[in-house]
Amino acid sequence: MDDKPVERAGYHHGSLPDALTAAALELLDERGLEQVTVREVARRTGVSPGAPFRHFADRQALLTAVVGRILADFEQWQLAAVAEDEGPAMRAFGLGFVRYAIRHPHRFELIRSKVFGSRQPTELRQRLSGIEQALTGIIVAGQQAGELRAGDPAVVGLAGQALVYGLSQMIVDGYLPPEQAEQLAEQVLDTCGLGIVNSADFQGP
Known part of the structure; x- marks a missing residue:
């Protein structure tokens, strides 16, 4: 052969x-x-x-190109999640993050190693900047609509990112049962998300 x-x-x-x-x-x-x-x-x-x-040049350069393609797909996934959800955009954006990790655990692992570290490849900065701007726009719009409490959008974004990143990591690591992961993600976001919603307008159950 x-x-x-x-x-x-x-x-x-x-x-x-x-x-x-x-x-x-x-x-x-x-x-x-x-x-x-x-x-x-x-x-x-x-x-x-x-x-x-x-x-x-090497394997790492190839993996960086792969991350660029994943981030492009991830951004479209996030924007679609926001567009299709009738609830608060910030919640939809966060839930979209977790759902992507659930469906693509190996992609999440690679993104974690390339994006959530002390150094980010320069080739990814433009793509990451676009995602960050989209998130900032969602936060500012939510604040103007009274859905989110006032404050620095960067801090609000970091709080939301910390929540969904940590939750995604727990799911991918198998700490949370995969068959219940999405339901648990929704419950956790609804519970912990109370820290950034406009408490004056929030109507609890």
């Missing part, structure tokens, strides 16, 4: 980086972060083991 990889049509016209990134994301979803290797990505893409290094 001939195992020599055959480069697919179109890769000589600038689409190989995209194909490699797509293959790496597919591998991440299937097997987890530790199993994403440049060699296996090359094999899946149908190119020689050395071909990816013409576009990505």
Whole structure:
């Protein structure tokens, strides 16, 4: 059997980086972060083991490109969650974060390592800035509508981020039962979210 990889049509016209990134994301979803290797990505893409290094300096550079694609998908997911929910946008945004982690635990693991650390790759800053601006807009609109209490939007955003990040981590780590994770997430957000809603307007059960 001939195992020599055959480069697919179109890769000589600038689409190989995209194909490699797509293959790496597919591998991440299937097997987890530790199993994403440049060699296996090359094999899946149908190119020689050395071909990816013409576009990505190393495995970390490839993973950074994967994170960029995940963040693009995550942003659209979040905006759709807000648009489809009739309740407060801040709650929908937070619940969307948790639901994404539940459905894509390996992606969450990679985002955690690349985004929630002491250093963020410069290639991701524009994408992260867009997500941050979207969240800030939601917070400001919520404050103006009286849904959220007044205060620095950055602090309100950090409080919300800490809640959904910690909750997502507990779910992905298996601390919370996966079959109940989404229901528990809703209950926790409704309970802890009382710290940032406008208490004067909140009507409890």
